[in-house]
Every structure is written in structure tokens, then in C-alpha cells.
Amino acid sequence: MENRLNRLRKSMEESAFKELCFSEKMRSEVHKQINRPDESEEMVTLAILQLLHNEKTGYELTGLLRARGFQKFEGKEGFLYTILHRLEQKGWIVSAWKEEGTKVYLVGDKGKRYLRKQGKSMAATRNTIKGLLEE
Incomplete structure (x- = not known):
């Protein structure tokens, strides 16, 4: 190729x-x-859900998103908490307060289902593109 x-x-x-x-x-x-990564709301949501397979604080999540190249949160750290709150309302993530007073987030069952659905969709897209390139 x-x-x-x-x-x-x-x-x-x-x-x-x-x-x-x-x-x-x-x-x-x-x-x-x-x-530059696609910073659409859908891509940010996918990245957040992928990163929350283990408990993370908002601060940890911000650092990991920056490491993935997302710049949407530069100078607007509160924006992440707006997205987290929305995802929590949808039931895609769950949160809990730790004894030391920090809030942690974790992907929920609905979020896992959404990730699986998106993964299948992306795999189908990759296979289609791969097929086009191999012709």
C-alpha cells in the first residue's frame, strides 16, 4: 500500500x-x-468516557485530555465540569465524593453501551476506508 x-x-x-x-x-x-484532534463535542465525550474506565478527578481528567491534544479546555477548565455534569445527568457517568473531599468520576453502564456502539461504528468506518484504499 x-x-x-x-x-x-x-x-x-x-x-x-x-x-x-x-x-x-x-x-x-x-x-x-x-x-490537531477533532474537538467536536462527540469526540470530547468519547475521550472522556474512554478515560473514565478507572476513577478520576476532574483535575486528572483535564491533564489526560490535554495529553491527548485537546485544547478546548485551555483557560476554560470549568467547561469540563459542565460536560461532566451533562454526562452525569444522562446516566453515562457516575460520581462520588471521597473522604478527602474530592469528587471522582467513573463511566456508567449507559456510557459503556455508548462506547461499544461508537466503537462498532468506527470499526465499520475504518473497514470501509481500508477497503477503498485497497481497491
Whole structure:
């Protein structure tokens, strides 16, 4: 497959993109956008549910989301708690207060079902794309 992609790139460079020229700054911006994770509400929800297989505080969750590249919470840490509250109201996560006064969150049964459903949907999408690339 790598060979086919190289041939495609060479073909495109020789025809469709022959006249195009990007500055280094523009290339850098394009790479930033390509490598930036999808920060739609659905993707953030999926990431949160995946991370809450073990109990975590909101603070821990914020750090883990940042480590995954989500920037939606930069300077707006309270936004995460709004999402957590919404997920809790839907029954997708559960929370509990620890003795030391910290609140922890954990994915609930509804959240696990949602994750399984999304996993199957994503697997089907990956298989479709893989099939298209192999033709």
C-alpha cells in the first residue's frame, strides 16, 4: 500500500499540484491543523468516557485530555465540569465524593453501551476506508 501512496503522491506532484508552492509558514499551519484532534463535542465525550474506565478527578481528567491534544479546555477548565455534569445527568457517568473531599468520576453502564456502539461504528468506518484504499 505504501508503494501505491508514493505513486499517487508523485502523480499528483506532476499534474494537479505542479503549479502550487507553499511557504514554510503555510506548511507549518497546515500540519498543525491536520495533526490537531477533532474537538467536536462527540469526540470530547468519547475521550472522556474512554478515560473514565478507572476513577478520576476532574483535575486528572483535564491533564489526560490535554495529553491527548485537546485544547478546548485551555483557560476554560470549568467547561469540563459542565460536560461532566451533562454526562452525569444522562446516566453515562457516575460520581462520588471521597473522604478527602474530592469528587471522582467513573463511566456508567449507559456510557459503556455508548462506547461499544461508537466503537462498532468506527470499526465499520475504518473497514470501509481500508477497503477503498485497497481497491
